[in-house]
Amino acid sequence: MVVPPGADEAIEAYFAAVDAEAPGLVEGIYLVGSVALDDFHPGASDIDFVAVTGDVLSDADVAALERAHVALTPYLRRQFFDGLYVTWRDLGDDPARSRPGACVEQNRLRRRVAGTGDPVAWHTLASRGVTVRGPRREEVRIWTDRTVLAAWTHRNLDEYWRVWLRRSSRLRSRPGLATLAPTGPVWGVLGVSRLHYTLATGRITSKRGAGEYARQAFDVRWQRIVDECLRIRTGAPGRSRYRSPLHRRRDALDFVAMAIEDAHRIDDFAGPDVDE
Known part of the structure; x- marks a missing residue:
C-alpha cells in the first residue's frame, strides 16, 4: 500500500528530522490506524505509527527523538503524528511484557514504562500495517493473541x-x-x-x-x-x-x-x- 497524500509529506519530514537527530536509531517504521485500515482523511485523520529500534532507548535517544518530533510539528496539518517506539524483540512478544520505550500522544513524546504496549497496534501491524522503512511486515515476527x-x-x-x-x-x-x-x-x-x-x-x-x-x-x-x-x-x-x-x-x-x-x-x- 502506498502512503496516501496528506500523510506522505509528514512521513518525509519525520525521516529528515529523526535521521538528523539520531542517525541509524529508527530501523523500522510501520503505519497503523486509519492509514493501514484504508480510512485516512487528510487534515482530519491522525497518522499512527509503530517505530522500531534495535535496542531499548537511552536517555540520549529519547532526547533526540523529542527534538525530532518538535521539528516535525510545522508539517502536520491539524493532525497528530502519534505512535510507539518499541524494539524488534518487543514486537515478537505480548505488549504487556514490552520493555520501556517511548510514545507520542498528540505530538508530544514521553517515556513509556514497561508493559504498556497496545495489543491493537500489534494486531493491526500484523494484519494490515504499511511498511515505510525496514523489512516488510510479513517478514517481521509480530505477536498476536x-x-x-x-x-x-x-x-x-x-x-x-x-x-x-x-x-x-x-x-x-x-x-x-x-x-x-x-x-x-x-x-x-x-x-x-x-x-x-x-x-x-x-x-x-x-x-x-x-x-x-x-x-x-x-x-x-x-x-x-x-x-x-x-x-x-x-x-x-x-x-x-x-x-x-x-x-x-x-x-x-x-x-x-x-x-x-x-x-x-x-x-x-x-x-x-x-x-x-
Whole structure:
C-alpha cells in the first residue's frame, strides 16, 4: 500500500528530522490506524505509527527523538503524528511484557514504562500495517493473541468508554458540551462499534468499517445515529439527519450505553488471530 497524500509529506519530514537527530536509531517504521485500515482523511485523520529500534532507548535517544518530533510539528496539518517506539524483540512478544520505550500522544513524546504496549497496534501491524522503512511486515515476527486482545477490549470498554459515557452525560461539562459538536457523537458511536466488532470477529477495523458493521449488527432503531456518524466521518454531502444537536447527542449516548452492554455479552469470537 502506498502512503496516501496528506500523510506522505509528514512521513518525509519525520525521516529528515529523526535521521538528523539520531542517525541509524529508527530501523523500522510501520503505519497503523486509519492509514493501514484504508480510512485516512487528510487534515482530519491522525497518522499512527509503530517505530522500531534495535535496542531499548537511552536517555540520549529519547532526547533526540523529542527534538525530532518538535521539528516535525510545522508539517502536520491539524493532525497528530502519534505512535510507539518499541524494539524488534518487543514486537515478537505480548505488549504487556514490552520493555520501556517511548510514545507520542498528540505530538508530544514521553517515556513509556514497561508493559504498556497496545495489543491493537500489534494486531493491526500484523494484519494490515504499511511498511515505510525496514523489512516488510510479513517478514517481521509480530505477536498476536486473540484471547489477550479480547480481554484488553473488555477492559477498554469499562476503563475508558464507561468513564467517557459518564462524563459526557453531564451536559454542563466540557465532555458533555463536546458531544453537541459533530465530532463528539462520531467519537463515541464509531469508537464503541470498533470494539464491538473486535469482540465479535477477532479483527480490527476502522471507524468507517465500524459504522458499516454497526448498521448490520444492531437493531434498525440505531440506524439513524449510525448513518449520521458515517456521514460526518466520511464527509459525505447532504444535510444532517437531526434537526437538533441535543437530539443527536441523546441518541449517540444511548447507543454507546447499549453497545457497551451488548459487547460484554458476546461469546469468544471464532476465526484466525489476524485478518487474512
